[in-house]
Amino acid sequence: MTHAGPDSVSTVVDSDTRAFDVVVVGAGPAGSAAALEAARAGCSVALVERGPFPGAKNVYGGVVYGRVLDELVPAWWERMPVQRWVTRRATMIMTPRQALTVDFRTEDWGAPPYNGATAHRADLDSWLAELAVEAGAVLVPSTVATGLLRAPDGAVVGVATDRPDGDLTAGVVIACDGVNSFLAKEAGMHRAKEHLTLGVKQTLELPRETIDERFGVSGRDGVDFEILGCTRGIPGGGFLYTNLDSVSIGVVLGLEGLSEAKTRPEELIADLKRHPAIAPLIRGGEEIEYSAHLIPEGGYRSMPELAGDGILVAGDAAAMCLAAGIWLEGVNFALGAGMYAGRAAAAAVRAGDVSRRGLAGYKTMLERSFVLADHRKLADIPALVLSGRVQTSYPGLVCDLAQGLFQVDNPRPKPGLTALLRRSAKANGVRWRDLARDAWTGMRGFR
Incomplete structure (x- = not known):
């Protein structure tokens, strides 16, 4: 040799x-x-x-x-x-002043053979x-x-x-x-050509009892939040999940977008920690770890x-x-x-x-x-999720639509869903043909 x-x-x-x-x-x-x-x-x-x-x-x-x-x-x-078994899974869409969360929990995930764990x-x-x-x-x-x-x-x-x-x-x-x-x-x-993202995370120490109370869990049950709209338009997203006596919060960012934005990842994590939907959950947490790693998110292609x-x-x-x-x-x-x-x-x-x-x-x-x-x-979905409209326009559209649905403006009658959707789309610069095209791509990928 x-x-x-x-x-x-x-x-x-x-x-x-x-x-x-x-x-x-x-x-x-x-x-x-x-x-x-x-x-x-x-x-x-x-x-x-x-x-x-x-x-x-x-x-x-x-x-x-x-x-x-x-x-x-x-x-x-x-x-x-494991730290905790994930029995509560939430997807949060946010703007700087709004947040809409689809929150699911089930007892089925808290017993063998389980679904996910931190x-x-x-x-x-x-x-x-x-x-x-x-x-x-x-x-x-x-x-x-x-x-x-x-x-x-x-x-x-x-x-x-x-x-x-x-x-x-x-x-x-x-x-x-x-x-x-x-x-x-x-x-x-x-x-x-590869598509890489940078995952950056802070782990915040909190008493186990505090985590249980704030996230509405007990025993070894845990929570996982995935978040869209928290990266100032840089392709990516955020996350928050519970460990036994700590919570981890962070962002995942496309490298090209991060470089072009000339923004440091810790600034985006600070934004996320201050958001009114997140701040009450992590209040008083003491940072015990800060870490980063590259993630290959390009998918099949x-x-x-x-x-x-x-x-x-x-x-x-x-x-x-x-x-x-x-x-x-x-x-x-x-x-x-x-x-x-x-x-x-x-x-x-x-x-x-x-x-x-x-x-x-x-x-x-x-x-x-x-x-x-x-x-x-799901080969076409990563590109859709990381596209400009999904990252910058749709969070505002979805949150504005939800706010319009839940807001009571008596004595005016309630607006119809189509009118609210048109108003929200216009306010966030979303064209109908783009909305239809993205919806078709999403439905085709998730079929």
């Missing part, structure tokens, strides 16, 4: 001598799920993590939809480290990686994959690392190395190639975050993609064919599951 240095690609001369059947890069949800499935299938697996332990580099915490774990971890809800990624990632290790995977922490190893024919046969004891060779490399996947890019699998000779891509590295308005999901898609990547890699190793053709079963599994089915169905 020759090694040309950390900034170049190594070439494995004898590609038949491999240290592992599968090397998974990145011990996030996708990577740990892939390592777990491949190890269970009898493969020798290395799970490479750049932090000292899985989750050490993650400051993310959020809502996790865990039903995909039914296939991976029986009775997972008895073991998964969790800290440091806890979640460590737990998932432990499952992979229990199944036989070898965890390789504090290690950076600096590049791909290739056979003379160009096939991927492992990863170069910064470890003094050498690189890691394998039959299949599964790249789960995050939103800016250097491995997928080096393999030529990423598309030229921004996904890279998913399989190559000796390599698969999953999770954020494959842009598998669903940002479609009322559905804002990522961890569940990462878990599903990782699970199928592990299965496909194991099948290819058993068959002795780890070429692109031998790994094609990965995409077939994804297409038959929710992972690609949901992304394909």
Whole structure:
């Protein structure tokens, strides 16, 4: 084996001598799920993590939809480290002085098998990686994959690392190395144009009893708010959710729009915290964390190639975050993609064919599951949600319409709905043909 240095690609001369059947890069949800499935299938697996332990580099915490774990971890809800089970889900549309909230809660989500939960990624990632290790995977922490190893024919046969004891060779490399996947890019699998957003979050410490009282919950029940109209017209949105003894509040912002607006994310969070619909909920909270991370929100049309000779891509590295308005999901898609990547890699190793053709079963599994089915169905929705009208005009239209419906102006008679809609549309600069076009796009996507 020759090694040309950390900034170049190594070439494995004898590609038949491999240290592992599968090397998974990145011990996030996708990577740990892939390592777990491949190890269970009898493969020798290395799970490479750049932090000292899985989750050490993650400051993310959020809502996790865990039903995909039914296939991976029986009775997972008895073991998964959660903060609260989400039993109340709200979508809020706001202007600086108004807010309209569609608020749903159900007792069905407060019992097994549950629907969603808030969790800290440091806890979640460590737990998932432990499952992979229990199944036989070898965890390789504090290690950076600096590049791909290739056979003379160009096939991927492992990863170069910064470890003094050498690189890691394998039959299949599964790249789960995050939103800016250097491995997928080096393999030529990423598309030229990506759509990235910046998620910025503050976590505010509050007594558990205060959270329960303000949000109307008790026990381990929790609340998740998704918010539109709080970003000064920059494509994106806001969020607020409850942990056990803290709440997390923040914004998700398109990078191009944020740059053009010359606005700092903390200014937008400050706006959100001052809003009359939010301020009473977080009053007195003491900031204990401020964090930011990139999110791939382009959806189906921004996904890279998913399989190559000796390599698969999953999770954020494959842009598998669903940002479609009322559905804002990522961890569940990462878990599903990782699970199928592990299965496909194991099948290819058993068959002795780890070429692109031998790994094609990965995409077939994804297409038959929710992972690609949901992304394909909602392929046009991310662009609609992040469009100028949805971000800048529709929040005002919706809030003005609601205010007109609820306002009592006696002795004048109540206006009709059509008249109110016309008035609200005109006040917010929305043309009827644009409204009809966007409604059609939305209905077609959500059909």
